[in-house]
Amino acid sequence: MKTKLCLMAGAAIAVAFAGGCKPKGAQTVISGDAASKVYVAPGQHDEFYSIVSGGFNGQMSVVGLPSGRVLKILPVFSVHPENGWGFSEESKPMLNTSHGFIPWDDLHHIAISTTNAEHDARWAFGNANNTPRIARVDLTTFKTVEIIEIPNSGGNHSSPFITENTEYVIAGTRFSVPTGDDKDRDVAIDTYKENFRGTISFISVDKEHGDMDIAFQLEAPPFNFDLARAGKKKSHGWFFFSTYNTEMAHTLLEVNASQKDKDFIMAVNWKKAEEYIAAGKGKKVPVKYAHNKWDESTHTATSSIRTEVLSLNPRDFKDIVYFIPCPKSPHGTDTDPTGEYIIGSGKLAAIIPVFSFTKMIAAIENEDFEGNIDGMPVLKYESVLHGEVEKPGLGPLHTEFDGKGFAYTSMFVSSEIVKWNIETLEVVDRVPTFYSVGHLSIPGGPTGKPHGKYMVAYNKITKDRYLPTGPELAHSAQLYDISGDKMQLLLDFPTIGEPHYAEAFPASLIKDKQVKFYKLEENNHPHVLKGIKDARVERDGNKVHIYLTSIRSNFRPDNIEGIKVGDEVYFHMTNLEQDWDVPHGLAIKGANTAELLVMPGETATLKWTPDRVGIFPFYCTDFCSALHQEMQGYIRISPAGSNTPLKFSTGAAE
């Protein structure tokens, strides 16, 4: 009894002491002037655009910083009934793949185009993680204009990272998979080591127009490729990929891929690879992948299936691929703004290794190797190492930079951000995040020119940060002021989907280049109407084409008869407005697709197969004017085989 009391007293004391050491909550972290630092007055604009990945919603969000306001949800890999993306006849081909139409994907990372390692913000690239693809978004229209599928890949996670002049956007496979023809791919899973390949795709980007093309694929060992960064400035011409599961396990990876003390950062000399490809050393490999492009002139996407890709086996050339040992399943690999330092974040490691590009080149020249993988050299850890950041925290994932010589690393397990000096490797500050931070984003952070003013932490766990909304909660982001010596938490803001990475850049780069509407005279859609006089209905067998115009606030025609059950009805709607911010919508009762949302000067097509006899109303869904509620029409559907004459009109006198 006595001992029990003693124990309880001891426990109480322990709790009391522990309480004294308990980290402070967010309330005390906020200092007085935080509100004014994120306050963007009504009518004022944010200083930065942030393009935020939507994760499992397959989209991107456009967020203003420092306010954290969501400006737009931009559909990329997922259908978006809100504006007809993936439902209109014109946009369906954008979601075509070698597997057919896919209405969803998981978008993890964003890359904003750069010139000379600085943001030019012409395009945003995003990856489809599940059915491997890369999308390109035009930042003058905030529209997905190109999607290219990545063959020989399974899980496009190490993607879409870009070289300093956007020469290439890369796609490294997370899952290694067997490649080749049917019999090469129909193999036992336990033949992983012999038959599986980890491909890295280099997708060239047209300097002028941004058009993508798979230039070549590197056939790397069957590791899991996690993340990547291009070298920049002095290390331009190299690419660094983090790898895990170098154990090459194919089952229970949680245990089997965590056995080795060190995995690798794979350094790729892509300039060399480029030379070999130019010299005709690539091998043509049969594949099947879709390449989808949006045409701004016809307002229509086309999808073509490609059947060949150039493959380069780095085992045949000793100077393309080198492996840098990196502790414990590295997740992020990041290059600092000078291009000299490569930071590997071993998610299970107790330190953060910082590698030196100069030392790496010297080690390669001196053949300072500790072994090889299929003949590709493994460099000595110590020869490449600049130094290790001691006791940074637990679970380092990603590192961004402020351009003032400091790095910021997210710590998932200890739920904090650690600021450290890249040269001296000293930890200079740390702040808690709420909770379990994944990626960090500093405007310009991954480029050669960071704007070290703000930092956003994208957290994986939300818990009590907002008013609760049942079991599923909004993912929380946190904005920090990093202009001073100490990081300062300014703002919590909820996000859409599950953001992984985001990139931010000064609004001034693109703000004045925005397309406000499409010029009607430049609209080359095959079913465009240039004015109300052309509005009409045409029958072609069981297909009926309704050439519809919309302008405030009427549809022409708005009374249509002579359509029969089972007909395929195509509404080709042209929005005749030539003014900013006047989209018109189109919704038809019973249509099992979605609405159309048509921008001024654009033409879009909605397909509808009426399933029953009756009068079907249609209306404009976007509040366009004081008489928006009058913007409507009727379609009469007669029985199949009936003789109701085709008739259409607008505004016939009562």
Added chain:
Amino acid sequence: MSQSNRLLALIAALLMIFAYFTPLWQISLWAPQYPEGLNMKIWIDQLSGDVAIINGVNHYIGMKHIGVEMFPEFTYLIYVFGFIIVFGILTAIIAKRWALYTFFGMIILLGIGVLTDMYLWGYDYGHNLDQTAAIKVPGMAYQPPLIGYKELLNFIAYSGPDTGGWILGVSALLLTFAVFTELRKKKKSIAI
């Protein structure tokens, strides 16, 4: 007619050539929904600017569609201007006082004519509205101001000269000065 006044007449005539390359008049509209404003420019033979958008807005109140084809002025104003310019150049060459006075008179008449014409068109557009218009405000007319600002429902309308109009004004001022000095000289010579 003095040498300097001959030069002034020539400059005034040549300045009028700008009327062919610059807009003469402008009408602007602002509303809560159009903080950036809508602007229509009137040239010697055409309209430019946000005419389509203004028409779109005007159709709610039943105002007639504004189009170049509706104004015969656009077909003959180029000749009227041409005639006056040629006359002005001739004035400088022949250097006769009566010619200067006639040139001056023509410009003044042109100004009065154009303003009257604009007023009449404005009256017509503002009053003769489609009876089936969606928005009907009893007693409300939508005649734009001839010069200056005016409030019309949710819009503030402005009407005033554009570049070419101001240049024409300078022409008129130069001629006014020339006519004035010629008249004084004549008085003096009569007094002597």
